[in-house]
Amino acid sequence: MKKKLVSALLCSAMVATMFAGCGSDKETGASAGGTEAGATVEAGEGSVYLLNFKPETDQAWQDLAATYTEQTGVDVTVVTAADGQYKTTLQSELAKSDAPTIFTIGSKSDAQEWVDYTYDLSDSALYSHLTDKSLAIENDGIIAGVANCYECYGLIYNKTILQNYIDNYEGAVISSIDEIDNFDTLKAVCEDINSNVDAINEACGTELTEAFASSGLDSGSNWRFSGHLAGIELYYEFKDAGCDLVAGQSEITGKYLDNFKNVWDLYVNTSAADKATLDSGALNAEEELGMGEAVFYQNGDWEYAAFSNPENGYLVTTDDLSMMPIYFGVDDANEGLAVGTENYWAVNSKASQEDIDSTLAFLEWVITSDEGRTAINTEMGLTAPFDTFTGDFASQNGFAAMANEYAAAGKTSVAWSFNATPAVDDWRADVIAPLTEYTERGGSWDDVATAFVDQWAYYWAEENK
Amino acid sequence: MGDKSPAPLILSGRVEKGTVMEKAIRKYFPIFALPTLLAFTIGFIVPFLYGIFLSFCEFTTVTDWSWVGLKNYTKIFVVNGTLDTSFLHSMWYTALFTVVSVCIINIMSFIIAMALTKGIKGTNLFRTVFFLPNLIGGIVLSYVWLMIFNAILQNFSKTIVTSQWSAFWGMVIVVCWQQIGYMMIIYIAGIQNIPGELIEAAKIDGANAWQLLRHVTLPMLMPTITICTFLTLTNGFKLFDQNLALTGGNPGKLSQLLALNIYDTMYGTSGWQGIGQAKAVIFFILVAIIAVVQNKLTTSKEVES
Numbered sequence: 194m195k196k197k198l199v200s201a202l203l204c205s206a207m208v209a210t211m212f213a214g215c216g217s218d219k220e221t222g223a224s225a226g227g228t229e230a231g232a233t234v235e236a237g238e239g240s241v242y243l244l245n246f247k248p249e250t251d252q253a254w255q256d257l258a259a260t261y262t263e264q265t266g267v268d269v270t271v272v273t274a275a276d277g278q279y280k281t282t283l284q285s286e287l288a289k290s291d292a293p294t295i296f297t298i299g300s301k302s303d304a305q306e307w308v309d310y311t312y313d314l315s316d317s318a319l320y321s322h323l324t325d326k327s328l329a330i331e332n333d334g335i336i337a338g339v340a341n342c343y344e345c346y347g348l349i350y351n352k353t354i355l356q357n358y359i360d361n362y363e364g365a366v367i368s369s370i371d372e373i374d375n376f377d378t379l380k381a382v383c384e385d386i387n388s389n390v391d392a393i394n395e396a397c398g399t400e401l402t403e404a405f406a407s408s409g410l411d412s413g414s415n416w417r418f419s420g421h422l423a424g425i426e427l428y429y430e431f432k433d434a435g436c437d438l439v440a441g442q443s444e445i446t447g448k449y450l451d452n453f454k455n456v457w458d459l460y461v462n463t464s465a466a467d468k469a470t471l472d473s474g475a476l477n478a479e480e481e482l483g484m485g486e487a488v489f490y491q492n493g494d495w496e497y498a499a500f501s502n503p504e505n506g507y508l509v510t511t512d513d514l515s516m517m518p519i520y521f522g523v524d525d526a527n528e529g530l531a532v533g534t535e536n537y538w539a540v541n542s543k544a545s546q547e548d549i550d551s552t553l554a555f556l557e558w559v560i561t562s563d564e565g566r567t568a569i570n571t572e573m574g575l576t577a578p579f580d581t582f583t584g585d586f587a588s589q590n591g592f593a594a595m596a597n598e599y600a601a602a603g604k605t606s607v608a609w610s611f612n613a614t615p616a617v618d619d620w621r622a623d624v625i626a627p628l629t630e631y632t633e634r635g636g637s638w639d640d641v642a643t644a645f646v647d648q649w650a651y652y653w654a655e656e657n658k
Numbered sequence: 659m660g661d662k663s664p665a666p667l668i669l670s671g672r673v674e675k676g677t678v679m680e681k682a683i684r685k686y687f688p689i690f691a692l693p694t695l696l697a698f699t700i701g702f703i704v705p706f707l708y709g710i711f712l713s714f715c716e717f718t719t720v721t722d723w724s725w726v727g728l729k730n731y732t733k734i735f736v737v738n739g740t741l742d743t744s745f746l747h748s749m750w751y752t753a754l755f756t757v758v759s760v761c762i763i764n765i766m767s768f769i770i771a772m773a774l775t776k777g778i779k780g781t782n783l784f785r786t787v788f789f790l791p792n793l794i795g796g797i798v799l800s801y802v803w804l805m806i807f808n809a810i811l812q813n814f815s816k817t818i819v820t821s822q823w824s825a826f827w828g829m830v831i832v833v834c835w836q837q838i839g840y841m842m843i844i845y846i847a848g849i850q851n852i853p854g855e856l857i858e859a860a861k862i863d864g865a866n867a868w869q870l871l872r873h874v875t876l877p878m879l880m881p882t883i884t885i886c887t888f889l890t891l892t893n894g895f896k897l898f899d900q901n902l903a904l905t906g907g908n909p910g911k912l913s914q915l916l917a918l919n920i921y922d923t924m925y926g927t928s929g930w931q932g933i934g935q936a937k938a939v940i941f942f943i944l945v946a947i948i949a950v951v952q953n954k955l956t957t958s959k960e961v962e963s
Contacts, residue, residue: 280925281925284718284719284720284925284931285719285720287718287719288719288720288721288722302928303928305928306718306928306929307718309718309722310718412906412908467812467815469815469816469817469820470808470811470812470815470816470817472817472819472908472909473808473811473812473817473818474804474808475805475808475809475812616927616928618926618927619926619927622910622911622926623910626908626909626910626911629908629909630909633820634820651738654738655737655738655929656928656929
């Protein structure tokens with residue numbers, strides 16, 4: 194008798210655990226079928242779950258979510274994946290029953306991978322507010338993602354030091370910063386600065402050690418070259434080929450790889466960092482520029498926050514800094530900054546219709562309400578690509594302003610062609626390996642070129658089978 | 659409270675048949691075992707079986723799969739008609755790493771354990787100090803060592819990932835530094851368990867230090883050696899944190915041990931989740947076979963004192 198009682202107890206305990214596990218579903222599954230599509234309640238009756246990509250914006254998103262819940266009563270959950278762990282987190286979160294309703298995709302390749310999960314945003318308010326429709330990802334006939342910010346990259350330079358060099362150093366090879374509008378001049382200036390560092394320091398009272406900040410080949414920095422610098426090569430190549438600049442094409446020829454090599458050689462040869470140990474991970478290029486040791490630094494406008502934050506203790510302020518295009522020696526006269534994005538919002542098509550409606554309403558609120566716009570513009574420091582961000586809500590990022598300045602001067606912004614990269618992490622790793630060999634141990638440049646071209650076609654074929 | 663009668667019961671580890679105790683244990687055993695059993699089932703058996711199933715599927719998330727049969731397994735070795743050697747490379751690289759680290763860790767920790775059971779001054783301090791590295795997590799430890807290595811190698815214009823062999827020895831050093839202390843503790847416990855009279859008898863019979871070690875200490879330590887080799891062997895094969903933090907698989911993917919190779923396949927390559935899963939299954943079978951064989955081999959050498 195007792196035995197039976199015990200086993201009955203155990204069984205019920207087991208069953209209870211199982212029900213407890215399922216109980217947290219909030220009955221989304223049950224109510225999903227019974228919902229009338231297009232419920233008219235403005236904020237929606239579902240809930241919103243945002244899986245945030247940028248760790249630095251976590252707090253701002255949490256606050257914004259709380260404000261929205263307070264105003265509308267709709268539950269908004271924001272979870273931020275740890276740096277570099279987005280894909281891992283997304284993969285496990287999407288498998289849950291309470292899956293994210295908004296997630297971030299970075300490229301067409303991502304859109305292909307998540308094709309079963311992307312909701313068509315073409316009728317959304319989000320898409321209609323998007324100023325430049327090329328900042329959306331089209332895949333499989335639907336609008337799979339809409340950019341939530343756009344960014345620019347180029348050569349960040351210290352204009353104060355550069356002007357100082359022109360004014361006070363006798364041997365200066367230029368008489369005005371504006372003269373640096375092509376690769377050859379840039380090269381001449383960098384080589385001059387790097388080889389006469391001591392004389393310049395004496396004449397100008399600067400603390401320079403190099404022209405270019407170190408070009409780290411460790412994983413924390415090598416994307417600047419395998420991604421962004423390579424992106425310029427891809428841009429010119431796609432432009433010649435006449436294909437979509439961001440979607441790319443199945444094969445590349447590496448037509449402008451010599452230019453890539455010239456720029457890369459300039460980076461490493463006019464820097465104080467030991468060429469043989471660039472992959473040590475011990476280099477901090479941002480700090481080199483921030484402490485006034487370097488004049489040039491290839492990176493993007495997201496660095497603006499780092500230089501404007503006094504807590505970082507940098508001697509250089511944002512007033513000293515500006516950004517110029519990465520002159521590639523192809524069409525320097527018309528080249529602007531590289532403008533694009535790697536951050537697209539996608540809405541989970543597997544969520545219930547209620548949740549999708551709430552999610553779209555939430556996103557609309559984010560880009561149209563004062564609270565949302567302030568959060569994105571000021572607290573997160575992003576430049577939003579929507580027509581609602583005007584006047585007080587225009588970007589305060591000095592580098593982003595430079596992008597507009599170049600565009601206004603008739604230069605063509607370089608598209609982020611590296612977004613087309615197939616199997617992006619693999620391809621980049623395959624390019625970085627021979628590039629490291631070439632730079633550190635005198636390997637052949639041909640290996641870099643071969644990897645660049647062959648691996649592209651290889652991964653492209655692999656992905657589009 | 660001076661009654662010592664329950665003590666033998668606990669020490670012997672088994673309960674006499676027919677006693678009240680035995681009946682009670684039999685009756686309530688499920689209550690005690692069930693929570694653990696449940697946790698084990700949910701946390702291990704179910705994911706394990708599900709993982710094997712997924713290795714035959716193409717999937718983006720674990721709930722969204724389609725059956726593809728053996729395709730994942732063939733794709734590990736042959737991609738687009740060409741041989742992909744990255745997994746094979748990781749395999750022998752890992753095997754070599756494991757052999758080297760098992761040898762060094764066990765020999766070193768045995769020597770240290772011998773030294774620290776001789777009753778020299780400061781024995782406790784030494785034991786604590788040698789054990790300490792084990793308390794630091796693999797990632798943190800590796801970052802610290804990464805700085806040390808690179809600071810030294812900088813003088814020679816090299817880094818830890820200059821070649822796959824510098825990466826190899828870097829990992830060996832870190833893993834040894836971390837695990838020697840742990841194995842040392844187990845060896846010390848083993849050595850202290852050797853009955854003093856055996857050693858004394860051998861000494862009276864005129865055995866020298868070498869003979870004592872060879873014919874008394876080592877045979878008596880076989881159970882300990884079984885445990886330590888098992889632990890170091892599986893640790894070597896499963897090594898992940900140190901690999902990720904210290905070399906990240908660089909240069910290229912040449913210093914990827916198996917676990918990192920699987921992780922990289924799973925998360926680094928889009929659409930390759932199934933192949934990563936298939937690699938994981940092969941990995942499991944491999945480690946299981948080796949562990950069983952090793953266990954058989956060393957257990958057979960164990961002796962009763």
